[in-house]
Amino acid sequence: MVGVSAAAALAVAPSVAGAKPAGTDTPVTAKVSLTVNGQRRELELDLRTSLLDAAREHLHLTGSKKGCDHGQCGACTMIVDGRRINACLTLAVMHQGSEITTIEGLGQPENLHPMQAAFIKHDGYQCGYCTPGQICSGVAVLDEIKAGIPSHVTADLNAPMQVTEAEIRERMSGNICRCGAYSNIVEAMTEVAGRKA
Numbered sequence: 001m002v003g004v005s006a007a008a009a010l011a012v013a014p015s016v017a018g019a020k021p022a023g024t025d026t027p028v029t030a031k032v033s034l035t036v037n038g039q040r041r042e043l044e045l046d047l048r049t050s051l052l053d054a055a056r057e058h059l060h061l062t063g064s065k066k067g068c069d070h071g072q073c074g075a076c077t078m079i080v081d082g083r084r085i086n087a088c089l090t091l092a093v094m095h096q097g098s099e100i101t102t103i104e105g106l107g108q109p110e111n112l113h114p115m116q117a118a119f120i121k122h123d124g125y126q127c128g129y130c131t132p133g134q135i136c137s138g139v140a141v142l143d144e145i146k147a148g149i150p151s152h153v154t155a156d157l158n159a160p161m162q163v164t165e166a167e168i169r170e171r172m173s174g175n176i177c178r179c180g181a182y183s184n185i186v187e188a189m190t191e192v193a194g195r196k197a
């Protein structure tokens with residue numbers, strides 16, 4: 001997962017729409033254009049707005065959850081330009097032009113993504129609060145393995161990458177489930193990986 005400090009983000013912020021007089025509390029805003037779940041969205045945001053708050057508070061996409069707001073739980077995981085990311089740890093203005101997928105963009109109740117269907121089949125949740133982040137992370141993890149990106153537990157960097165339980169548990173370790181649905185999440189991801197193979 002990727003995390004960037006607010007100070008670093010402000011240094012690369014795109015065109016600032018509002019000038020901030022020195023020594024005042026006037027918010028500084030910027031226009032940002034994002035493609036969210038296939039739709040182009042134009043926003044004008046306070047530079048300090050996280051990607052998670054942009055989605056939840058400005059686009060009313062509340063599927064991504066705010067668990068800790070500190071990069072520690074993974075409940076806010078979104079897929080940004082093909083990579084999973086903790087949306088609470090990144091500023092929206094850093095993602096000008098990015099393609100963002102939230103849980104709402106993966107599937108719909110009448111047309112579930114295979115990972116959503118597998119979570120239901122294997123009881124990969126209890127309260128469900130961590131689940132949108134788990135599912136977005138799970139989808140991206142299988143893509144990472146398919147792309148040959150190694151993890152801390154990958155023993156042989158030259159061998160074809162396998163979707164093992166150890167790989168899944170290691171790669172999903174940033175997604176915390178207080179209900180302890182981990183074993184069932186591994187089963188769900190293993191099934192989807194098998195389908196994909």
Ligand code: FES
Pocket residue numbers: 065066067068069070071072073074075076077086087088089
């Ligand atoms: S809310 Fe982002 S990691 Fe917990």
Ligand code: FES
Pocket residue numbers: 124125126127128129130131176177178179180181
């Ligand atoms: S299902 Fe409750 S926290 Fe994961």
